[in-house]
Amino acid sequence: MVPESHGNAPPVSLPAGYLPPYGTRLTVDSFAQQGSDTWAADGLDARGSPARYELTVTAPGRAMCRVNGEPTRYRNIYSHQTGGLESSLLAWFDWILATDAAGRLLLAADDYGGETVAAQLFRAEHHLVRHDSQERCLTDFTTLPELQGWLDEALAPTPLRTRVVAFEAIGKEPALLCDLLGPVRENPTGPLTPEAGLRYLPMPFGTAESVGFVRGELGDRFRSMTRVGFDGSTPSWVHAVSFVPTSELAHFGVETRTTADGESWWAILLDGVDVCLVIPRGTDERDWPMNISAGYDQDGQEATIGIRPTQVSERENRLQDHFQRRWGRWLDAAVVLDDEELAAGLKSVEAMLDKEFGGRHG
Known part of the structure; x- marks a missing residue:
């Protein structure tokens, strides 16, 4: 675990190789210190509405979260089990980024998933439902x-x-x-x-x-x-x-x-x-x-x-989320990968195949 606190950012420690939820624009540095133990960032909630997230450190590595001023119970993003008001600082940080990412995905889907005439025509043209x-x-x-x-x-x-x-x-x-x-x-x-x-x-x-x-x-x-x-x-x-x-x-x-x-x-x-x-x-x-x-x-x-x-x-949700974090850009039709990113991705896939099957054949 390596502390990822820069300047006035919250003292959250991210695991080596941590990948943020795909689609979020928030990082550790998005949080501004509001007092001796509180940091706040502006993002989106899961419905795509503006949300202000406040993290208050209650003990080393522990925190509580307020969303738009209201205390929030921690809900595990994989099991969907609801816990108490206090959880680990890392868990809250990742939850905020995942919620922001979900809101941005929902807004992006409005272009083709909404009920506007343009969205319905787009779905019909591209055979989407x-x-x-x-x-x-x-x-x-x-x-x-x-x-x-x-x-x-x-x-x-x-x-x-x-x-x-x-x-x-x-x-x-x-x-x-x-x-x-x-x-x-x-x-x-x-x-x-x-x-x-x-x-x-x-x-x-x-x-x-x-x-x-x-x-x-x-x-x-x-x-x-x-x-x-x-x-x-x-x-x-x-x-x-x-x-x-x-x-x-x-x-x-x-x-x-x-x-x-x-x-x-x-x-x-x-x-x-x-x-x-x-x-x-x-x-x-x-x-x-x-x-x-x-x-x-x-x-x-x-x-x-x-x-x-x-x-x-x-x-199953954890496996799916890990895949989305790693390969989200590759699956995003709005993203054009450059040659360097393509080469790095292919190299990563080849390494996984080597590890899984003991070397490539043919």
Whole structure:
């Protein structure tokens, strides 16, 4: 770790080889000292609006952050887990740069991702579609209405509507999760049956005890996911894994409620299709946290909801972010790489191939 404090810049130590989030214009030197222990910089928030970031050092290597004067809880950019008001100075610094980069990316996308006539013509000419995805750690939601509000906002550009409930399996027979072998295109709004590709998994759900069983059997491989395609406002196909057909809830003896206690599994009922997504919660929740993602593609004519273990999200998001930091300029259509940068990049790729495969061949 090498201190990267220059003049009146904050005393943040950046790891050797640190790469900033691609797209940000902020650096350590963007922060101006405001007092004996506070530094401030002007950037953008994740929505592209102006934001003033203030870092206050609380102890060596530790800090708190205010955004536009308001204290902010630290949210890990990979796991999306929300922590306390205090975190490491390096974590806050990287979070600010990542947030600024996200805001700038959003503004840049307005040229082709917005709803102006020019943006729509640009997309049509270049065969582009609008798409977006959001992700949160489910431990951030303590009530069903909190999750419902987030889902409503994330899926607003699509025809898909949902209802968040809590449930518990109270039947004598075990309630089982299901998979679809593939997308259902014939009668996608009807009941999902074995004839349509439905298969039952030996995975119970609904009770606190079943959380531990499912975790032990699937662990990091657990996924509860659905994707729905639309023709206008009518579902044209549906696919789902680790879910329960809504039409099967009564058969399984599942009771749904609009309030939840600490032992309840949560569920997302989808309007118009026979899909109920399940969210393991209960005794193992703190040891096996889940993330939820929701988004759309094809200009809102395709909606997706996914649930997976937080540690899986953190690992995959970290890899994707590292790639974007390293190769963002190469992927940016607005950037023209010079010969020197091209040569350096190719040399770096060759070195990675040599390390991975023990030397180039041919």
